[in-house]
Amino acid sequence: MAGTDTNLTAAAAAPNACGHASSHGCAHAQADHNCAGEKTPAFNPDALISARGVSVTRGGRDQLIDVNLDINEREIVTLIGPNGAGKSTLVRVLLGLEKPTRGEVHRRADLRIGYVPQRFDSDVSVPMTVERFLTLGLGRNGGRVEDLLRQVDAASVAQQQLGQLSGGELQRVLLARALLRKPNLLVLDEPAQGVDYSGEADLYNLIGRLRDEAGFGVLLVSHDLHIVMARSDRVVCLNRHVCCSGVPQAVAQHPAYGRLFGPQAARAFGIYRHEHDHHHDLAGMPHPASGDNDSDSPEGGSAC
Numbered sequence: 001m002a003g004t005d006t007n008l009t010a011a012a013a014a015p016n017a018c019g020h021a022s023s024h025g026c027a028h029a030q031a032d033h034n035c036a037g038e039k040t041p042a043f044n045p046d047a048l049i050s051a052r053g054v055s056v057t058r059g060g061r062d063q064l065i066d067v068n069l070d071i072n073e074r075e076i077v078t079l080i081g082p083n084g085a086g087k088s089t090l091v092r093v094l095l096g097l098e099k100p101t102r103g104e105v106h107r108r109a110d111l112r113i114g115y116v117p118q119r120f121d122s123d124v125s126v127p128m129t130v131e132r133f134l135t136l137g138l139g140r141n142g143g144r145v146e147d148l149l150r151q152v153d154a155a156s157v158a159q160q161q162l163g164q165l166s167g168g169e170l171q172r173v174l175l176a177r178a179l180l181r182k183p184n185l186l187v188l189d190e191p192a193q194g195v196d197y198s199g200e201a202d203l204y205n206l207i208g209r210l211r212d213e214a215g216f217g218v219l220l221v222s223h224d225l226h227i228v229m230a231r232s233d234r235v236v237c238l239n240r241h242v243c244c245s246g247v248p249q250a251v252a253q254h255p256a257y258g259r260l261f262g263p264q265a266a267r268a269f270g271i272y273r274h275e276h277d278h279h280h281d282l283a284g285m286p287h288p289a290s291g292d293n294d295s296d297s298p299e300g301g302s303a304c
């Protein structure tokens with residue numbers, strides 16, 4: 001899925017019309033500038049995925065506005081935002097499943113994505129074991145499936161029927177399926193749906209451990225601010241545009257975050273404080289923290 005999605009032609013051919021729906025009220029239009037007239041940052045060639053100026057308009061309504069986002073190797077990036085904020089739309093654009101109305105997405109040539117979708121509708125009337133489900137159509141040997149199920153702490157369900165799994169077990173099996181492709185980017189859209197609170201914490205711990213072992217980048221979409229924020233390297237707060245981004249502590253204290261989720265959310269986050277005393281460079285290597293967080297992220301952010 002390597003390559004670039006570009007849809008700048010319309011904007012370039014229509015100066016003074018940025019291509020956004022009128023509700024957004026933009027009045028300018030250069031392909032390499034955002035709606036505030038600021039220059040769009042350059043693509044990050046080392047990033048697994050680098051999106052610049054991504055906008056999506058559907059039915060006259062802006063779903064995404066000028067989104068810049070990089071996902072680096074070994075980095076856990078979490079996308080949070082209220083219902084309808086455009087999180088799943090952004091994921092689809094990043095994965096190349098949907099074309100942006102405007103903007104570009106660069107995917108690194110060696111990108112291999114493992115995807116755990118928001119919804120998985122298994123037909124419970126079709127008898128199929130977990131092992132069969134994982135080997136289906138992939139021609140993989142059983143040994144690899146066994147290994148993967150062990151890695152996700154689900155070896156005990158290998159011979160169980162898919163339709164009889166609990167929510168937490170099913171998520172682990174879907175995670176194992178996503179890992180079959182040996183991805184360098186794992187994308188999980190609300191992976192904790194149908195999982196109880198402690199199961200959710202376990203799931204995110206597992207994702208963190210797998211990242212540490214395999215070194216892939218992770219893009220998570222979640223509503224759950226506390227658990228996810230405590231386990232993310234970087235959080236991007238989306239409400240059609242990027243409201244704020246950075247390490248979790250900084251985002252929790254950002255006024256835009258408080259406006260979106262309420263002051264309680266920021267206070268509650270203190271309980272789950274994640275001691276992040278380093279940052280990641282372009283190659284994903286940790287370095288001692290230098291104070292703030294946003295300096296190496298392209299998203300910036302503005303008031304919601």
Ligand SMILES: Nc1ncnc2c1ncn2[C@@H]1O[C@H](COP(=O)(O)OP(=O)(O)OP(=O)(O)O)[C@@H](O)[C@H]1O
Nearest residue numbers: 058059063081082083084085086087088089090223
């Ligand atoms: N295929 C579509 N055609 C038109 N509008 C759509 C389509 N899919 C989603 N939308 C709209 O786009 C907006 C963003 O939807 P999206 O699913 O990306 O938000 P989200 O942040 O993932 O929401 P949620 O947290 O509820 O899953 C919503 O207003 C939704 O109704």
